[in-house]
Amino acid sequence: MAVVSKIAALARVAVKDPSEAFYRIRAFTASSLNRTAQEASPFVYEQSNFSDFCRILNQTFDVEASDMLTEPELLAVREDVRARLAEVQGDSPMATALNGGEGLCNTCYLACRVLQPDAVVETGVAHGITSAYVLAALERNARGHLYSIDRPPLALGSDEFVGICIPDALRAGHTLIRGDARAKLPALLNSLGGIDMFIHDSDHSYGHMKFELGLAYRHLRTPGVVVSDDVNLNAAFHEFVDDAKPSAAVVMNRGDADGGCAGVGVFT
Numbered sequence: 001m002a003v004v005s006k007i008a009a010l011a012r013v014a015v016k017d018p019s020e021a022f023y024r025i026r027a028f029t030a031s032s033l034n035r036t037a038q039e040a041s042p043f044v045y046e047q048s049n050f051s052d053f054c055r056i057l058n059q060t061f062d063v064e065a066s067d068m069l070t071e072p073e074l075l076a077v078r079e080d081v082r083a084r085l086a087e088v089q090g091d092s093p094m095a096t097a098l099n100g101g102e103g104l105c106n107t108c109y110l111a112c113r114v115l116q117p118d119a120v121v122e123t124g125v126a127h128g129i130t131s132a133y134v135l136a137a138l139e140r141n142a143r144g145h146l147y148s149i150d151r152p153p154l155a156l157g158s159d160e161f162v163g164i165c166i167p168d169a170l171r172a173g174h175t176l177i178r179g180d181a182r183a184k185l186p187a188l189l190n191s192l193g194g195i196d197m198f199i200h201d202s203d204h205s206y207g208h209m210k211f212e213l214g215l216a217y218r219h220l221r222t223p224g225v226v227v228s229d230d231v232n233l234n235a236a237f238h239e240f241v242d243d244a245k246p247s248a249a250v251v252m253n254r255g256d257a258d259g260g261c262a263g264v265g266v267f268t
Contacts, residue, residue: 043235045251045261053107053264056248060223060266061114068113069106077136077167078102081129084165092127092164093155100130100201103254104229104262108199111225111264112137117144117196121188123181123212124201124229125150128163134199135170147192149177149184151202181212189219196221201229209236217244224267229254231263241265 057065068074089096100108112120112134120138125131125148138144152158163176177184181202189195198216200209209228213236216226226244231237231251241249246265254260 043232043238045232045238045263047253047261048250050103050106050252053250053252054110056250056264056266057110057114060248060268063114065110065114068110071113071140073136073140074106074109074133077132077170078105080167081132081165084167085127085129088127088161088164092161093158094126094153094161096127098124098126098153100126100133100229101254101260103252104201104227105130105133107252107262107264108227109133109137111227112144112197113140115197115223115225116141117225119192119195120144120146120197120199121185121192121195121216122146122148122199122201123150123185124203125163125176127161128166130199130201131163131174132166132170135166135173138173139170144196145173145175147175147177147188149179149181149188149202151180152178182208185212185215189215192219194221195219195224197225197227199227199229204230204233206234206236209234210239213237213240214243220267222267226265226267228263230260232261237263 054065057063085096085099108130120134122131122134131146131148134146138146148163150162152162159178162178166174177188195216198220200212202208202212213226213228217240220226226246228237237251244265244267247268248266249264251261251263254262
């Protein structure tokens with residue numbers, strides 16, 4: 001029944017926007033191929049921890065990054081997001097596993113606070129957990145705007161739950177673009193001219209991660225930061241670091257139940 005429902009939903013998307021249906025089929029195919037390749041040849045990263053990330057920020061930007069973990073804006077958004085997610089997760093057709101965990105959220109908050117970016121671009125929103133943390137950091141900075149691209153799951157009603165956990169008081173600093181990053185990201189980056197921070201948390205297939213990270217890097221100003229979630233799924237982040245040669249790079253275990261890893265590249 002679930003398969004029939006998704007096929008019907010895809011048909012509705014195709015009628016409304018044929019290009020969006022094409023990108024969804026392409027993403028599904030790439031993801032399937034990526035799972036097959038991953039089973040045959042998994043990629044193992046040398047893992048650091050969150051304190052190593054803080055040390056990089058301290059040395060690069062001459063700050064005490066860990067002190068920011070007690071800021072009232074961070075504590076407030078954490079509690080707000082938890083409460084909002086508890087309210088909606090029983091009704092939402094989107095799996096909570098699609099949301100960024102607190103390890104990724106804290107990483108993005110600290111990077112945003114330290115960097116003081118004017119333009120942040122994010123791919124993958126789900127319920128808007130990571131988005132909320134970034135927006136809280138921008139609010140604390142009193143500068144900057146977050147642009148998010150999201151392709152909701154095909155489940156009926158998913159679209160209305162995208163970003164639902166973002167506190168209302170932070171929404172003025174947020175622009176949500178609905179669609180596939182393959183179609184939307186190039187135009188967004190061209191329109192912005194340059195960005196200061198990029199967060200990848202959408203399609204984690206090898207080819208798509210390579211596409212997003214490489215494209216974002218070409219528009220990245222210095223100093224700048226690139227964050228990628230679930231880098232352990234393939235070698236895309238490793239190859240990105242080899243090619244782009246950031247001033248510092250780290251892969252951290254997020255510390256959540258899934259045991260995933262987030263990668264960060266800092267460019268100065």
